[in-house]
Amino acid sequence: MTTMTDHVAEAPSGSFKLSMLLNDTRYRSLTFQFIALVAIIAFMAFVGGNLVRNLAEAGLNISYAFLGEPAGYDINQRPIEYDSQSSHGRAALVGLINTLIVAFLACITATIFGVIAGVLRLSNNWIVSKLMSFYVEIFRNVPVLIWILIIFSVMINAMPAPRDFRGDDATSSMLFDLFAFTNRGVFAPAPQFTNSFAATAESGPTSTGLDWLLVVGALVLSFFVARAIGSWATAKQEATGDRPTTWYLTLAAWLLPVVLVCMFLGLTWNVPALKGFNFQGGMQVRGSLIALWFALAIYTGAFIAENVRAGILAISKGQTEAAAALGIRPGRIMSLVILPQALRVIIPPLISQYLNITKNSSLAIAVGYMDVTGTLGGITLLQTGRAIETILLLMLFYLTISLLISFFMNIFNNRMKLKER
Amino acid sequence: MADQNISFVRHDQIPPSPPPTSAAGPVKWARENLFSGPVNTIMTLLAIFIIYRLVAGAFPWFWNGVWDADSIRECRDILTAAGKSTGACFAVLVDRWDHLLFGFKYPATEYWRPTLAFVLLLFAAAPALFYKYVPRKFLLFTALYPFIAFWLVWGGSLWVPVVILVSIIATMFAFRAVEGLDVNMRRILAGIVGLASGLGLAYLLYQGATELWFISNSVGTGGAFAAISSYLFKAASIFMFVFFIPMGIFVGYAIYDDAEGGGLVTIVTSLFVLYALLAYVLGPLSSGLNSVIPLELQAVPSRDMGGYMLCMILGVVCVSLSIPLGILLALGRQSSMPLIKGVCVVFIEFIRGVPLITLLFVANVMLAYFMPPESNFDLILRVIIMITMFSSAYIAEVIRGGLAALPKGQYEAADSLGLNYTQATRLIILPQALKISIPGIVNVAVGLFKDTTLVSVISMFDIVGMIRGPIQQSTDWISIYWEVYLFAALVFFVVCYSISQYSQWLERELRTDHR
Numbered sequence: 001m002t003t004m005t006d007h008v009a010e011a012p013s014g015s016f017k018l019s020m021l022l023n024d025t026r027y028r029s030l031t032f033q034f035i036a037l038v039a040i041i042a043f044m045a046f047v048g049g050n051l052v053r054n055l056a057e058a059g060l061n062i063s064y065a066f067l068g069e070p071a072g073y074d075i076n077q078r079p080i081e082y083d084s085q086s087s088h089g090r091a092a093l094v095g096l097i098n099t100l101i102v103a104f105l106a107c108i109t110a111t112i113f114g115v116i117a118g119v120l121r122l123s124n125n126w127i128v129s130k131l132m133s134f135y136v137e138i139f140r141n142v143p144v145l146i147w148i149l150i151i152f153s154v155m156i157n158a159m160p161a162p163r164d165f166r167g168d169d170a171t172s173s174m175l176f177d178l179f180a181f182t183n184r185g186v187f188a189p190a191p192q193f194t195n196s197f198a199a200t201a202e203s204g205p206t207s208t209g210l211d212w213l214l215v216v217g218a219l220v221l222s223f224f225v226a227r228a229i230g231s232w233a234t235a236k237q238e239a240t241g242d243r244p245t246t247w248y249l250t251l252a253a254w255l256l257p258v259v260l261v262c263m264f265l266g267l268t269w270n271v272p273a274l275k276g277f278n279f280q281g282g283m284q285v286r287g288s289l290i291a292l293w294f295a296l297a298i299y300t301g302a303f304i305a306e307n308v309r310a311g312i313l314a315i316s317k318g319q320t321e322a323a324a325a326l327g328i329r330p331g332r333i334m335s336l337v338i339l340p341q342a343l344r345v346i347i348p349p350l351i352s353q354y355l356n357i358t359k360n361s362s363l364a365i366a367v368g369y370m371d372v373t374g375t376l377g378g379i380t381l382l383q384t385g386r387a388i389e390t391i392l393l394l395m396l397f398y399l400t401i402s403l404l405i406s407f408f409m410n411i412f413n414n415r416m417k418l419k420e421r
Numbered sequence: 422m423a424d425q426n427i428s429f430v431r432h433d434q435i436p437p438s439p440p441p442t443s444a445a446g447p448v449k450w451a452r453e454n455l456f457s458g459p460v461n462t463i464m465t466l467l468a469i470f471i472i473y474r475l476v477a478g479a480f481p482w483f484w485n486g487v488w489d490a491d492s493i494r495e496c497r498d499i500l501t502a503a504g505k506s507t508g509a510c511f512a513v514l515v516d517r518w519d520h521l522l523f524g525f526k527y528p529a530t531e532y533w534r535p536t537l538a539f540v541l542l543l544f545a546a547a548p549a550l551f552y553k554y555v556p557r558k559f560l561l562f563t564a565l566y567p568f569i570a571f572w573l574v575w576g577g578s579l580w581v582p583v584v585i586l587v588s589i590i591a592t593m594f595a596f597r598a599v600e601g602l603d604v605n606m607r608r609i610l611a612g613i614v615g616l617a618s619g620l621g622l623a624y625l626l627y628q629g630a631t632e633l634w635f636i637s638n639s640v641g642t643g644g645a646f647a648a649i650s651s652y653l654f655k656a657a658s659i660f661m662f663v664f665f666i667p668m669g670i671f672v673g674y675a676i677y678d679d680a681e682g683g684g685l686v687t688i689v690t691s692l693f694v695l696y697a698l699l700a701y702v703l704g705p706l707s708s709g710l711n712s713v714i715p716l717e718l719q720a721v722p723s724r725d726m727g728g729y730m731l732c733m734i735l736g737v738v739c740v741s742l743s744i745p746l747g748i749l750l751a752l753g754r755q756s757s758m759p760l761i762k763g764v765c766v767v768f769i770e771f772i773r774g775v776p777l778i779t780l781l782f783v784a785n786v787m788l789a790y791f792m793p794p795e796s797n798f799d800l801i802l803r804v805i806i807m808i809t810m811f812s813s814a815y816i817a818e819v820i821r822g823g824l825a826a827l828p829k830g831q832y833e834a835a836d837s838l839g840l841n842y843t844q845a846t847r848l849i850i851l852p853q854a855l856k857i858s859i860p861g862i863v864n865v866a867v868g869l870f871k872d873t874t875l876v877s878v879i880s881m882f883d884i885v886g887m888i889r890g891p892i893q894q895s896t897d898w899i900s901i902y903w904e905v906y907l908f909a910a911l912v913f914f915v916v917c918y919s920i921s922q923y924s925q926w927l928e929r930e931l932r933t934d935h936r
Binding site for chain 1: 453454455457461464465468469471472625626628629630632633635636639640654657658660661664668757758759760761764770771773774775776777778779782783786787789790791792793794867871872874875877878885888889900902903906907909910913914917918921
């Protein structure tokens with residue numbers, strides 16, 4: 001649109017009239033911007049003046065000091081240490097980590113659901129493709145909040161209570177004696193380390209952040225070693241024409257460091273067991289987390305399925321036929337020819353679906369999962385009454401997460417892009 | 422000779438025999454589509470198993486459903502008495518039908534009003550949705566519909582929407598009248614209007630400057646950040662103060678100077694007329710008319726709206742408001758003026774970066790702080806403002822995609838025809854860009870309609886709020902969930918699925934390439 005007003009022939013020079021500021025294309029955009037600037041400042045003045053007056057009238061001020069004060073409430077799902085004496089700031093941090101946990105889990109699961117459903121919807125198998133269309137249409141056209149509430153209600157009402165697992169005539173039993181699905185959530189074995197950094201002589205097996213850092217470090221090491229093996233094999237293939245068999249080397253590179261670290265730390269599993277009225281030990285994944293995770297995954301999966309389907313349909317049929325003419329099997333045509341090309345079409349909408357999951361995870365407040373909306377925007381807001389500060393912080397959190405995700409995904413997207421001349 | 426021994430020579434062809442049953446009809450179809458290989462066969466069997474489990478689980482539950490009971494206990498008693506192990510209590514839908522649709526506060530005698538408004542909505546939407554098949558003159562009803570619907574749903578005196586409508590029509594006539602004036606009359610009018618708006622603007626800017634000075638004094642204490650912001654506010658105040666008289670003079674003179682050819686006089690005069698009508702004529706005239714000919718429906722305050730009706734109100738109002746706003750934002754984002762572009766980019770990216778829930782929190786607890794102390798926006802209006810902002814940012818992005826997809830030649834062709842920016846945008850750019858954006862806009866509209874359920878989080882009683890509050894917490898229907906949530910899912914599915922089917926139909930309809 002810039003071209004619309006440029007390159008106007010030199011206007012006849014005459015006396016400058018004030019209306020030229022409005023009617024002459026040479027000055028008009030400056031005039032408009034000046035008016036816009038004045039309007040923005042006037043709007044700020046209006047809003048800011050009201051804010052100052054209203055705050056003064058209510059005897060409030062803008063202060064973030066409450067973040068250092070003790071929160072005084074408990075959070076049932078806490079990935080880092082937290083008790084009711086911890087500060088509001090730490091409660092917000094716990095909530096932020098909980099948001100990231102559920103968003104991460106839901107992104108992975110939704111991608112799996114979406115890719116499977118999207119590919120199967122294009123299948124030649126009539127009944128399978130119809131079943132997948134049914135799934136996509138049903139889940140896309142109903143609000144995610146309703147799905148969250150349905151799954152949560154099922155978790156609460158239809159799962160057996162822990163007491164059903166007791167006694168000889170128990171109506172429910174644990175899966176493989178390791179997992180217990182109850183109306184209080186799912187109990188699963190938790191990994192612990194006998195030689196943990198946090199372990200003292202009397203504490204027994206435990207785990208701390210440092211242990212997990214070590215495990216993650218081992219995985220990062222494995223990643224680089226596996227990549228080195230891959231590039232070595234490629235170099236050898238280009239030099240000799242034969243690709244050496246590397247799958248056992250890669251497997252070893254992935255397994256060996258982690259196994260060694262686990263042996264060094266002394267990995268044991270803390271298996272949940274029924275004690276008293278509830279299961280003790282192990283890892284408790286609450287119904288609220290499962291409801292949120294599963295609902296977000298299955299809802300967003302339906303959207304991702306549509307993106308995947310559109311991406312695959314965007315690849316011309318000639319590609320499939322050419323691959324078939326080369327004698328490649330149908331499964332490999334999909335994985336070697338179609339999907340790599342379709343990914344370029346699929347990834348941009350996939351990014352926005354991930355962003356949607358992160359933002360929709362704020363619906364946690366409807367089922368009582370303590371994400372950042374539940375802690376900072378929920379209980380902290382109610383207890384301190386500092387609406388403006390908490391909501392601004394909350395928006396800042398989500399804005400940062402959104403901008404970071406789109407930043408990294410854009411980098412990835414650019415690297416995936418076709419290099420065109 | 423051997424050929425003398427031939428006793429029979431066929432003269433006609435054997436009629437083609439039908440294909441074997443395994444290569445024709447449903448069997449062939451099944452073989453090709455369902456059992457073409459081991460993997461396919463396994464998938465088919467798996468799919469049939471899943472369908473069987475779904476149907477076997479859900480069908481008895483539906484079939485045994487109890488439609489007539491007063492409470493969940495009675496319903497279960499009926500089921501046990503009939504010896505059925507499973508069954509739905511659809512009685513809750515019968516019992517709480519009104520609550521699910523209209524909320525629990527809307528006066529029961531007035532349910533016909535939102536119902537009628539909903540039916541009329543279909544008629545009002547039809548000329549816009551199926552513009553090729555419905556005569557254009559029915560668009561008049563679409564234009565009238567907002568006033569009718571407002572009166573039906575909120576009630577009160579009929580004369581208020583009528584007078585507003587008449588004011589708008591009168592403004593349009595004033596616009597025409599000023600356009601038709603001769604030059605001398607326009608000069609005089611422009612002088613008056615220019616003086617009035619110049620003085621008004623100067624007064625507003627002066628107010629703004631003093632307001633900024635007031636803010637700068639009250640944030641000045643404590644910390645470097647406060648000191649810096651105090652200086653910023655002071656600088657802005659001085660800026661406004663320096664410019665308030667020149668801006669007023671400039672605007673006033675520009676309007677006067679524009680009198681001969683430009684449209685500025687006409688627009689500003691019409692705005693003055695509209696403001697005068699709404700501010701000074703609307704109240705007295707409508708109450709006067711009402712005392713002469715009382716045409717009144719029982720007034721229903723906004724906080725009494727609820728149930729599915731609330732979702733409908735929010736969805737329809739916010740989508741219709743956010744499309745024009747989204748177009749403006751998209752054009753602003755494409756603008757070559759850095760300041761306007763910057764404002765639009767920041768607004769769009771900010772809104773798109775935060776969840777709707779935080780915006781609803783803003784509407785619920787924060788927006789009141791930014792309004793003048795005496796102003797009294799009710800919650801539904803604040804929510805409408807925030808949801809409209811939210812969806813206009815998304816619609817702006819969709820339309821920006823449409824604008825970017827237009828070939829550059831279209832812009833250049835518009836330039837070469839000598840069209841100015843407004844004409845080019847209105848006649849050349851937007852019709853094409855909007856056409857490309859329709860599927861995206863419909864997606865946003867469907868998403869927005871689904872997101873209206875989020876208002877239940879800020880304790881408004883939409884359909885989900887009704888279920889979670891008054892229904893699930895009542896002693897009669899304590900913790901009933903499948904029946905009510907499936908009902909809510911169903912009503913949303915019907916609307917959203919129809920809209921998306923409409924969008925696909927429209928896409929085919931609008932396709933102008935030759936295929």
